[in-house]
Amino acid sequence: MSTNTKILTQEFEYFAPKTLEETLGLLCKYKDKNTKILAGGTDLLVKMKTINLNVDYLINIKDISELNFINTDGGLKIGAAVPLSHIERVGKVKEKYPALYEGIKSMAAIAIRNMATIPGNICNASPAGDTIPPLIVYSAELKLVSKRGERTVQVEDFITGVGKTIIKADELVTQVNIPEINNNSGSAFSKKSRVKADIAKINLAIWLERDGNFCKYCKIVLGSVFIKAVRAKKAEDLLREQIVNDDLFIKVAKKASEEIKPIDDVRSIAEYRTDLAQVMVEDSLKLAWGRAGGEL
Amino acid sequence: MEDYIVELTVNGERISSPVKPEESLLKFLRRNGFTEVKCGCEKGECGTCTVIINKKTVKSCIMLALQARGKEIWTAKGLEKQELGRKLQESFVNTGAIQCGFCTPGIIVTAKNYLDQNPIPDKGEIKKAISGNLCRCTGYKKIVDAIYAVAVENQKSI
Numbered sequence: 120m121s122t123n124t125k126i127l128t129q130e131f132e133y134f135a136p137k138t139l140e141e142t143l144g145l146l147c148k149y150k151d152k153n154t155k156i157l158a159g160g161t162d163l164l165v166k167m168k169t170i171n172l173n174v175d176y177l178i179n180i181k182d183i184s185e186l187n188f189i190n191t192d193g194g195l196k197i198g199a200a201v202p203l204s205h206i207e208r209v210g211k212v213k214e215k216y217p218a219l220y221e222g223i224k225s226m227a228a229i230a231i232r233n234m235a236t237i238p239g240n241i242c243n244a245s246p247a248g249d250t251i252p253p254l255i256v257y258s259a260e261l262k263l264v265s266k267r268g269e270r271t272v273q274v275e276d277f278i279t280g281v282g283k284t285i286i287k288a289d290e291l292v293t294q295v296n297i298p299e300i301n302n303n304s305g306s307a308f309s310k311k312s313r314v315k316a317d318i319a320k321i322n323l324a325i326w327l328e329r330d331g332n333f334c335k336y337c338k339i340v341l342g343s344v345f346i347k348a349v350r351a352k353k354a355e356d357l358l359r360e361q362i363v364n365d366d367l368f369i370k371v372a373k374k375a376s377e378e379i380k381p382i383d384d385v386r387s388i389a390e391y392r393t394d395l396a397q398v399m400v401e402d403s404l405k406l407a408w409g410r411a412g413g414e415l
Numbered sequence: 416m417e418d419y420i421v422e423l424t425v426n427g428e429r430i431s432s433p434v435k436p437e438e439s440l441l442k443f444l445r446r447n448g449f450t451e452v453k454c455g456c457e458k459g460e461c462g463t464c465t466v467i468i469n470k471k472t473v474k475s476c477i478m479l480a481l482q483a484r485g486k487e488i489w490t491a492k493g494l495e496k497q498e499l500g501r502k503l504q505e506s507f508v509n510t511g512a513i514q515c516g517f518c519t520p521g522i523i524v525t526a527k528n529y530l531d532q533n534p535i536p537d538k539g540e541i542k543k544a545i546s547g548n549l550c551r552c553t554g555y556k557k558i559v560d561a562i563y564a565v566a567v568e569n570q571k572s573i
Contacts, residue, residue, distance in 0.1 A: 125457040127437035133419065133481050164477045165458045179482060228547020230465055230472040316546045
């Protein structure tokens with residue numbers, strides 16, 4: 120990251136459309152230019168100051184009422200303009216989707232969460248994004264809309280690399296859909312960073328479904344250990360349809376730590392991340408299992 | 416690029432001013448005389464530029480002035496007009512929670528907004544609430560004490 124210019128050095132044109140229709144029209148019109156969607160701006164404006172990200176047209180979607188909703192009937196549907204601080208106050212999020220709740224709570228300070236959005240976190244596509252592992256374990260999908268039509272994509276398939284996603288220039292993420300989860304399942308989020316409100320050295324989310332002593336199904340997703348948040352599929356295979364006990368959790372956690380490919384960077388080193396992953400997966404498995412009503 | 420007109424209220428006062436799209440809310444406020452809003456890191460980390468917009472705290476350095484069109488903004492100075500804001504300012508002075516004073520406006524704004532929603536927090540909750548505001552002098556102890564003193568007073572008055 121180069122120097123912080125402290126001001127926005129480039130000129131751009133600003134739009135604040137009031138309707139989705141208008142926004143899609145603008146996106147279509149300027150799809151060949153450097154056009155960016157401004158939701159919270161907590162990543163975008165910082166990038167414009169520090170890495171001189173080129174922007175010719177900026178479209179603020181915060182004032183569009185169609186994107187400002189949370190629907191809790193059958194799962195969770197969250198509009199693209201809803202700030203994180205609003206989502207964390209919804210009772211169902213804390214009760215039914217604790218990994219998402221804990222992920223959001225671990226992010227930055229309240230003044231940032233008052234602005235930031237989930238689609239912003241996803242489209243920024245940082246490997247350390249804190250909402251991404253929880254959304255992947257809950258099989259969340261994004262609704263992408265453009266003048267040409269709409270499609271839904273799993274969050275897991277949406278991000279392809281550091282800062283890279285499959286979104287097309289004329290498309291807008293309008294909402295996040297999280298399916299209903301049944302009462303036999305449990306989930307957990309864990310993150311290690313230097314101080315609270317910091318970017319993760321490593322973060323992870325776990326979701327599992329219990330059938331008596333069996334783990335029927337599970338998902339383990341780790342962030343900040345690869346170019347994007349990744350599932351530890353070999354570890355999941357070890358756990359799926361097995362009778363759960365302490366030893367199994369230790370084995371699964373070890374497998375997960377062997378599977379990931381972390382790097383050395385400013386926040387941590389690969390060796391530490393690998394060791395940390397093992398401990399965190401084991402602890403989170405126990406927590407999620409407990410939340411699913413299981414005993415060890 | 417052409418200028419846009421921004422109309423908003425700051426500390427109860429209506430302001431209308433032409434801005435360029437690339438002007439941050441922080442620079443806009445300072446240009447209009449609200450210099451109690453400080454320029455720190457200017458990338459959303461230090462929190463000294465924190466202001467209250469429509470009853471929520473935001474960091475004005477990573478918000479465009481244009482994003483605040485039509486909104487109601489309060490800064491540390493304007494909070495004098497409100498009882499809780501005044502109490503916090505006095506408590507900061509009495510407790511010695513100010514050293515160089517650069518972080519103080521941001522922390523008072525954050526603390527005021529937090530105490531509005533949660534009038535009697537414990538010290539742990541206060542620490543979490545001000546985690547987005549950096550202070551390089553005090554080590555935070557006296558800042559937390561100052562806010563806690565107001566919380567204790569709130570408890571007595573209930």
